[in-house]
Amino acid sequence: MEKLKYSSFLKLLCYLLIPIVTIILILSMADVFITAEYGEFNSQQDAIKTYNFGEEYLYNIISEVRYIKSNQERILEDYTQYSKITDNSYQNSIYYKPLINSTSSIYDYIEFIIIDEETGILYTNIRTEEYQKEINEITNNETFWTYEDGNIKTNIEAINQENAKYIIASYSTNYLEGMKIYTRFDDNSYTYSNSYFIQQAVYNMFKTNQNLPAYLIPITSISLIVMVIYLIWALGHEKDKKEIQLNGVDKIPYEILSVIVFFVIGMLISLGVASIETQVINQKMLISLLLLSYLGSYASFAAWVTTTIKRIKAKEFLHSFLIYKICKWFVVKIKTLVERLLDKEDNTKNIAIVYWGFVIISCIIAMIFNSFLGTIILLAFWFWVFHEIMQYNKKLNKINLALKEIYEGHSDIDLDEEELKGVLKSMAKYINDIAGGFTNAIEQSLKSERLKTELITNVSHDIKTPLTSIINYVDLLKQEDIKDEKIKQYIDILNQKSLRLKKLIEDLVEASKVSSGNVKLNIETINLKELLQQTIGEFEDKFEKKELIIDVNLPQEDIKIQADNRYMYRIIENLFSNITKYAADKTRVYIDLTKQNNEIKLEIKNISKDRLNISADELMQRFVRGDKSRYTEGSGLGLSIAKSLTELQGGRFNIQIDGDLFKVIIKW
Amino acid sequence: MYNILVVDDDREIVKAIEIYLSKEGYNILKAYDGEEALKQLTENEVHLVILDVMMPNKDGLETLEEIRKTKTLPVIMLSAKSEDYDKIAGLNIGADDYVTKPFNPLELIARVNSCIRRYVNFGSLNNKKEETNILKSGNLIVNDDMKKVEVDGKEIKLTATEYNILKFLLKNKGKVFSISQIYENVWNEESYGAENIIAVHIRHIREKIEINPKEPKYLKVIWGIGYKIENLD
Incomplete structure (x- = not known):
């Protein structure tokens, strides 16, 4: 388990595997979803034959007709939109609009001839010598669609007679009345910008591995989850190091890093999107650009997530915000300033300065910010001030307790001077010194009492030995047969006094022990x-x-x-x-x-x-x-x-x- | 004739002890330090050692340790140190008795006699066990059949009341009894407050059976709680 945690190889492997597994997951899911969404692609390889294409084709034509109908007068006058040309084969006016400068997407890929029977004006984007001939030729085209007197001719199945009616009915159909429409699909100008093509491109891209089995979805999702969980668990741990290891990236302020990372990701995604939309590139290049976009985004995102996880795990997340550092810097500055002001032995004047400083800061906050934000910031500020006051008071109480202890005769007091500041610190120092003095004095007196007891005990041993002889020999003398009454009397006194000496020594030892509490x-x-x-x-x-x-x-x-x-x-x-x-x-x-x-x-x-x-x-x-x-x-x-x-x-x-x-x- | 080895660096004390014990009929061997004492012990048959604690060369406790490696003879420690822990240290190493200086000669003689009796009569004491109605603790023996009390083989004369109290306590040796409990058990009647006399009786018993009634070996006074016979078996 520990080994797993410290393996950098395994972590690297995860980083490399995650994008691959993700791709496989996306492709397998895409397989399922694309099939559900664009199922017909399967049977009709050609996009042109799909209903979607037909609908879009028809929509473009109807839009154009509507434009012509409602802007007829402008078209006739405004040569910038349609230019009038003459053709001998067609007796009425011909208005031509070239493919370039197109306003409608119809010009992207549809060539049309629209005749307004009411006015007999022909609108077109085909430049030709004989329009009558061209009209006849259109139906010979590979892909065409014509509308004559309500009849539709087409070889696009999706918009044949029946389908077209249904589609036309969904638009306002009166535009088509009295219109003859001849259109053909221009394969060459069917460009990449066409939304239909994008659909097909996406379809093609995701359809490249059509055989991806569905069971890959659970397998890849589970392995992804496992890898992510493993990384969350193991990130930042290195062998023989207890703490989470942070490197250079993890030191960059979090919001700055996030902005950079998401800017890069945005750029890379734009590149991907742009490469899809750009007309000029071929499929191979598109795929590589998409891969670059994907892998680049992945790498940036992975790096960002990694550093986020590590910061959270190292409990550095909040601290790694630049704004936090700035706020903290300000708080510390203010705090040290306040502390310096309060540090003086006589700080009465400075307390006034600090107090009015708080008032002024509160006023500034109230003035700068709007009422809601201002209230919140003020409340936070006041809470902080309250918190500081409580802390100060707590320390003051500690000192008071210490004083009480000394007053009650306890001398084993050791206030932590380091955690206190200013006046409190000097108070703590004085108290510690007083307590230390007491302890010393008590220890000294206890020690001298003990030494005294020891001395008395030792001396008593030395006295007892000769005393033993005195008592014994006096006793032996007493047993001798002595006739002289005077000598007998003297011996009696010796006996009494020697026994008293013995008692005295014993009591002396005991008294010294007892009085010293020994x-x-x-x-x-x-x-x-x-x-x-x-x-x-x-x-x-x-x-x-x-x-x-x-x-x-x-x-x-x-x-x-x-x-x-x-x-x-x-x-x-x-x-x-x-x-x-x-x-x-x-x-x-x-x-x-x-x-x-x-x-x-x-x-x-x-x-x-x-x-x-x-x-x-x-x-x-x-x-x-x-x-x-x-x-x-x-x-x-x-x-x-x-x-x-x-x-x-x-x-x-x-x-x-x-x-x-x-x-x-x-x-x- | 028993041989007693007296060891003390103070020659006068050795001499005094010699005088006292010679009168009692003992043969005295003398040594003035631990080394000498050990030498004497190997060269002579010794029945008892009186050993001073504080001595040059080898002190009493070291000497005692040496003696105990090979011999079981009784040893009485003699010391100016009267602290409890000094006594306990001596007794723990293997001393049979402990006498503090300055000592009462009569007490020393009594302790020597007691130790010798115990040492010499050890076998015969054991035989008495087989008799019935014998109560004992260590060398304190009460023969209830013969109403006889013996300490270290020496017969003690007790009054009837004293005998009853001693018998009761010895029967329950090791247990502590308060004055009123003793009264109720020995007299078989409710105590009524006039049992102060019990304390006097017990002092009398102590004075009779103990060598030093102030430091009793058998009948212990637990001040403020009661009395008991120490269980020495």
């Missing part, structure tokens, strides 16, 4: 009520040790939230662990979980054992704790971690301090 959340539906029950169970003995009274108020139904269950546990664990560390002994701890209007609220309240001379905000910041508690266990990162984790999971974390009352509120 954790992977595994979000699922969890039951906050269940989680609280579980965590309370975990801390039950620790609470008991401090004799804390836990007042839990959980709702009857499950409280479902979307969260990472391990990090959720970390939040509650941190809060509970703070309670075990900082709540005053034997006090009440309130844990309330409620759900109201889709808002889930967890409130944990306890009484601090130390005075809280610190703000809630400071408490939540890393490494900040109530001053006194710095000397107890814990790292002080617990609240910070809990807050970061809550926010990472879409909640809000709040601390309220009221005297000794310490309150944590988490909301979803």
